[in-house]
Amino acid sequence: MILFNTxxxxxxxxxxxxxxxxxxMLGIVLGVSSLVAMAAIVKGMENGMKEAMIxxxxxxxxxxxxxxxxxxxxxxxxxxxxxTIRDVIALRESAPLIRIVSPEMGLDRxxxxxxxxxxxxxxxxxxxxxxxxxxLYELEHGRFFTDLDEELAKNVCVxxxxxxxxxxxxxxxxxxxxxxxxxxxxxxxxPFIIVGMFKHYESEMERKIREEGLQSHTAxxxxxxxxxxxxxxxxxxxxxxxxxxxxxxxxxxRFRAATGTNNVxxxxxxxxxxxxxxxxxxxxxxxxxxxxxxxxxxxxEDFNFRTQENQIEDINKRIKxxxxxxxxxxxxxxxVGGIGIMNIMLASINERIREIGICKxxxxxxxSIFLQILIESVVIALLGALAGLAASKGxxxxxxxxxxxQNTPVIQPQVMGIAxxxxxxxxxxxxxxxxxxxxxxxxxxxxxxx
Amino acid sequence: MALxxxxxVSKIYTLGGEVIRALDDVxxxxxxxxxxxxxxxxxxxxxxxxxxxxxxxxxxxxxxxxDGQMIHSASAKxxxxxxxxxxxFVFQFFNLLPKMNxxxxxxxxxxxxxxxxxxxxxxxxxxxxxxxxxxxxxxxPSQLSGGQQQRVAIARGLVNDPRILFADEPTGNLxxxxxxxxxxxxxxxxxxxxxxxxxxxxxxIAAVTSRRIEIRDGKIASQVDPRLAGLDxxxxxxxxx
Numbered sequence: 252m253i254l255f256n257t258x259x260x261x262x263x264x265x266x267x268x269x270x271x272x273x274x275x276m277l278g279i280v281l282g283v284s285s286l287v288a289m290a291a292i293v294k295g296m297e298n299g300m301k302e303a304m305i306x307x308x309x310x311x312x313x314x315x316x317x318x319x320x321x322x323x324x325x326x327x328x329x330x331x332x333x334x335t336i337r338d339v340i341a342l343r344e345s346a347p348l349i350r351i352v353s354p355e356m357g358l359d360r361x362x363x364x365x366x367x368x369x370x371x372x373x374x375x376x377x378x379x380x381x382x383x384x385x386x387l388y389e390l391e392h393g394r395f396f397t398d399l400d401e402e403l404a405k406n407v408c409v410x411x412x413x414x415x416x417x418x419x420x421x422x423x424x425x426x427x428x429x430x431x432x433x434x435x436x437x438x439x440x441x442p443f444i445i446v447g448m449f450k451h452y453e454s455e456m457e458r459k460i461r462e463e464g465l466q467s468h469t470a471x472x473x474x475x476x477x478x479x480x481x482x483x484x485x486x487x488x489x490x491x492x493x494x495x496x497x498x499x500x501x502x503x504x505r506f507r508a509a510t511g512t513n514n515v516x517x518x519x520x521x522x523x524x525x526x527x528x529x530x531x532x533x534x535x536x537x538x539x540x541x542x543x544x545x546x547x548x549x550x551x552e553d554f555n556f557r558t559q560e561n562q563i564e565d566i567n568k569r570i571k572x573x574x575x576x577x578x579x580x581x582x583x584x585x586x587v588g589g590i591g592i593m594n595i596m597l598a599s600i601n602e603r604i605r606e607i608g609i610c611k612x613x614x615x616x617x618x619s620i621f622l623q624i625l626i627e628s629v630v631i632a633l634l635g636a637l638a639g640l641a642a643s644k645g646x647x648x649x650x651x652x653x654x655x656x657q658n659t660p661v662i663q664p665q666v667m668g669i670a671x672x673x674x675x676x677x678x679x680x681x682x683x684x685x686x687x688x689x690x691x692x693x694x695x696x697x698x699x700x701x
Numbered sequence: 702m703a704l705x706x707x708x709x710v711s712k713i714y715t716l717g718g719e720v721i722r723a724l725d726d727v728x729x730x731x732x733x734x735x736x737x738x739x740x741x742x743x744x745x746x747x748x749x750x751x752x753x754x755x756x757x758x759x760x761x762x763x764x765x766x767x768d769g770q771m772i773h774s775a776s777a778k779x780x781x782x783x784x785x786x787x788x789x790f791v792f793q794f795f796n797l798l799p800k801m802n803x804x805x806x807x808x809x810x811x812x813x814x815x816x817x818x819x820x821x822x823x824x825x826x827x828x829x830x831x832x833x834x835x836x837x838x839x840x841x842p843s844q845l846s847g848g849q850q851q852r853v854a855i856a857r858g859l860v861n862d863p864r865i866l867f868a869d870e871p872t873g874n875l876x877x878x879x880x881x882x883x884x885x886x887x888x889x890x891x892x893x894x895x896x897x898x899x900x901x902x903x904x905x906i907a908a909v910t911s912r913r914i915e916i917r918d919g920k921i922a923s924q925v926d927p928r929l930a931g932l933d934x935x936x937x938x939x940x941x942x
Contacts, residue, residue, distance in 0.1 A: 256812050267800055609796045612757060613857065614785020614813040616778050694757045698796070 254626075257619070261627035264599070265634070275595040276635030278588025279677065282581055283639025283670045288646040289577030291660035293570060299658035300566045302454055303487040304559065308386045311530055313537065314557040315523040315544070324551055331553040333519040336499075341547045342525065348536035350526045353378065353385035356502045357521035358439070363414065363495060365436045370417040372410075373493040375438060376521070377502020385524050386491075393432040393447030396498045400446075404500040408438065409447040413493035423461075438495065441505055452491045455658055533558065581670075588635065589677040596628050596685035607689055608697025621690035628682025629675055636674035640667055703730035704864060704896060705754065710763030710773075712749050712919075723749040724760070725919035731898065733864070736891035738899045738907035741916035748869065750916060751900045755788055755867045756780045768864050785813050789858030793870035795850040797842040797857070803829065804838040807857045814861055828856035832886065848879035855886060865896045872906060884909050 265272040304310065315338075320328045339354045356377040362369050380395055382388070390409070400407050410431075415421075419431045434445050453461070497505075507516035527536040537556050544554055600607065607620055647660045712724040723746045731737055741747040752758040753765065756772055759780075765773045768787060775783065789810075790796075797806045807825040816824070829835045832852035834845075842850050851871060858866050868887065872880030888909060891897050899910060907913045913925040 263800060605796070606798055609798060610809070610813075611781065612755075612784060612790050612796075613810045614781055614861075616781040616813070618778070619813060695752050698757075698792070 254622070257623045257626050258630065260623060261630045264627055265631060268599075271595060272631055272634075275591050275631055276588075276638060278584060278591045279632050279635030279674050280588075280639040280642055282583075282585030282588050282677075283636045283674055284642035284646050285584055286578070286581030286670045286673075287640060287643035287662060287666055288650065288660065289581055290574070290666040291643070291647050291662045292650065293573045293577060294661040294663055295658035296573060297566070297570050298661065299454060299456065300569070304562060304566065305387065306452060306454075306487045306491050307559075308524070309526075310559050310563065311526050311533075312385065312559060313525050313527065313533075313540075315525065315540070316555050316557050318553060318555045320551055320553045327551050328553075330549065331551045332548055334523050334554060335518050335520060335547075338544055338547050339520070339523060341543050342523075342540060345543050345546075346536070346539045348528060348532055348539050350528045351381050351384055353381040353524045354499060354520050355382070355522035355524065356499055356507075358502065358506050361439055361495075363418065363436055363438050364440075365418040365434070368418050370414065372414050372495045373490040375495040375497070375502075377499040378496050379499055382496065385526060388491075389450045390447050391450040392430045393445070395447055396496075401498045401500050404498065404504040406441065406443045406501060406505065407446045407497065408436070408443040409449065409496045410436075410445055411449045411492040411494045412451040413489065414495055415448060417493075438497070439506065443497065449492075449494075452488050454486075454488050457488065459659075585673060585677050588632070588674075589681040592628055592631055592678060592681040593684060595631075596624060596682055597688070599627075600624060600685050600689040603689075604692060604697050604700040607692050608694050608700065611692070611694035612698060617690040620692075621686045624686035624689045625679065625682040628685070629678035632674045632678025632681070633671065636671045639670065639674070643667075704733040704735075704768060705729070705731040706764075706766040707754075708764045710753060710760045710765060712746075712753060712758070713761045722919045724753065726763075727919070727921055729914070729921065731865075731896070733896050734891075734894050735912060736887070736897050736899070736910045737912045737914060738901060738910040739914050739916060740901055740904060740907040741922075742902055745916045746919040747900050747902075747916045749919075751867055751869055751898070754865075754898065755790060756783045781813075785810055786861055787864045789861070789863040789866040791851065791854050791858050791866065791868040791871045793873040795842070795847070795854045795874070797850055797853055799842055802839050802841055803834065803845070803853050806842065806853060807860055810857060810861050824860060825856075828860050829853075831859075832856045846879070847875050848882060851875065851879075851883050852886070855883075855890075859890075859895075865898060866890070868897065868899045870901055871899065872903075873901075880906075 315334060317334060320331050336354060339352050342349055342352045358375045358377075361375040362371055363375070364370070376382075378396075379401070383390075383395060393409070395409060396407065399405070415429060415431055418436060419429050419434070422428050430448065431445050432448065435442050436445060437443070503516055503518070510517035525540060527533055537558075540556070545552065548554070607615075610620065611617075643662065647662060651660060707727055707729040710724055710727045710729075711722065714721045714723060725746075727750065739747045739750060749758070753760050756767070756775075757780075759775075760773050763773065764771065767783065770783070772780065772783060784790075797803075798809065801809070804822070804825055807828055808821045811821045811824065826835060826838065829838055832855055834849060834852055834856070837845060837849065837853075842853065845853065851874075855866075855871075858868075871887070872883055875883060884906065887897055887899065891911075897910075899906070901907055915922045915924070
């Protein structure tokens with residue numbers, strides 16, 4: 252009851268000094284809105300990073316990499332077999348904790364061409380159908396490779412939309428969908444038939460740019476040209492859209508026929524990717540894979556595993572840093588807001604010394620005076636926090652307008668809660684000193700105060 | 702037993718190295734229902750006496766008993782409680798809270814007493830009716846005349862039904878006509894059995910009361926006490942406690 256009345260008196264006090272209270276709240280408003288907006292932007296950033304991570308095949312993808320044999324096995328290094336299809340088959344048969352195994356045989360420095368147009372794709376790889384699930388691809392047009400394509404090493408390929416854009420023209424320019432199924436292209440001068448094309452993949456950022464028809468690059472003067480040579484773009488989505496896949500056997504027979512020994516083309520794979528059943532079982536699954544590979548490699552450890560854990564850690568670290576710097580800035584504004592509140596509360600009790608004296612004379616204890624000042628301070632802080640929450644929405648919209656190609660900021664309710672709680676705390680801390688000062692006033696001295 | 706018992710009460714300040722005996726060994730009894738005036742020139746110590754009697758201040762020496770309760774040694778919190786429950790104040794400058802309306806001002810002591818809202822409203826209206834201001838309940842103090850403000854202050858002073866009502870120069874800020882009306886209100890309250898202690902420097906006002914205590918240099922200089930000497934006879938010798 253007393254508490255309710257005290258809050259009411261506090262609100263009245265704030266209402267009496269509307270403008271002053273508003274100015275006082277401003278610090279808290281800025282603090283809360285910057286905290287919430289900052290968290291929203293960081294969350295958007297995080298979403299962008301996770302999106303790219305999934306574009307590269309998801310969190311549960313593990314790469315089996317080649318490595319130099321360990322020093323104690325250095326004398327066996329000529330016998331190291333490297334990663335071959337034997338490993339793939341062995342893993343598939345003998346490692347039940349592993350869900351999919353996808354071999355890849357890549358070709359370096361490839362050019363694909365059609366009708367005088369040349370293009371260097373992100374990668375040209377011979378694969379098994381497992382690659383679809385491994386790298387999270389979906390076919391939009393045509394088909395993927397059949398067992399016959401693989402068996403007969405047919406010259407067929409499946410391409411990403413980026414390759415289509417380069418060789419056949421992009422739908423945006425042509426104004427119509429271009430489906431090059433059945434067309435012939437040349438990979439390093441060898442003719443291949445396109446049998447399928449993947450979906451177009453893009454980040455949220457690129458989608459926004461496309462939908463709003465914004466120019467991501469500034470216009471360049473002179474004839475149209477590509478800027479830079481080779482790997483001009485490290486964007487995960489660009490790489491995903493610019494692949495050319497062929498059957499594994501085709502790659503082996505067509506492009507490695509001139510290598511190897513005893514009439515057998517060089518059999519080493521450029522990549523083996525595996526996916527485990529569940530991330531919780533990552534540790535034992537990798538152990539199982541290692542055991543199998545040690546068998547097939549005759550005990551020579553010329554391979555290791557690279558998981559996405561590192562990338563996740565990296566992302567988390569960057570997110571943490573962004574949060575920290577944003578949090579510090581917002582925390583400083585809140586601190587400044589708190590100082591403002593303390594200042595105004597001190598001024599306010601100085602104005603009300605006589606009133607406090609009256610209240611004490613008619614029976615207010617020091618405790619109730621303390622509570623009243625403290626509640627006033629907290630009420631100012633909380634009102635500021637609520638205004639800050641409203642302002643953060645505006646701030647986020649404003650920031651999205653300012654940089655529309657960025658990832659959409661995501662306002663999180665729990666951050667809002669934390670911000671309000673924190674402002675309440677700031678109100679308490681800012682109110683304590685003025686409240687003590689008010690509570691300690693002697694009734695007679697306060698009554699006589701002019 | 703008297704309602705209020707002072708025994709050898711002293712209040713000593715040091716102000717700039719100088720020792721000031723604002724009250725010097727004062728003993729005094731006040732019974733329930735008495736209408737007492739404390740009179741003396743400014744600086745005589747009458748305000749100090751009122752502050753100590755009103756539990757706003759504690760004495761340096763001596764004992765005070767109010768309604769059977771020792772208050773010279775009470776804590777600040779206990780004193781606040783006593784002020785709230787047993788004492789009502791009326792000041793020269795009315796001392797109403799300017800931001801609250803009349804009703805809220807009268808309700809305020811009951812808020813600190815923890816009385817529920819409906820009961821507060823009812824009781825406050827009752828008190829306003831008693832002082833004849835029930836139709837001014839929603840006005841701000843600044844919208845009332847001085848006499849009306851003082852009536853509100855009296856209503857506030859009596860709202861918790863205290864044992865004693867202290868009035869410190871209650872007419873000092875009013876014109877003589879209004880002051881007269883306020884004094885009349887006090888007299889009326891007194892006849893209803895209210896204990897009232899009126900502090901003033903004006904002998905004319907003090908004449909209204911049945912008992913006059915004159916303070917000079919921190920001591921009781923003289924008393925007109927109907928119990929000791931009959932009405933209207935001045936006892937010239939200081940009365941020992």
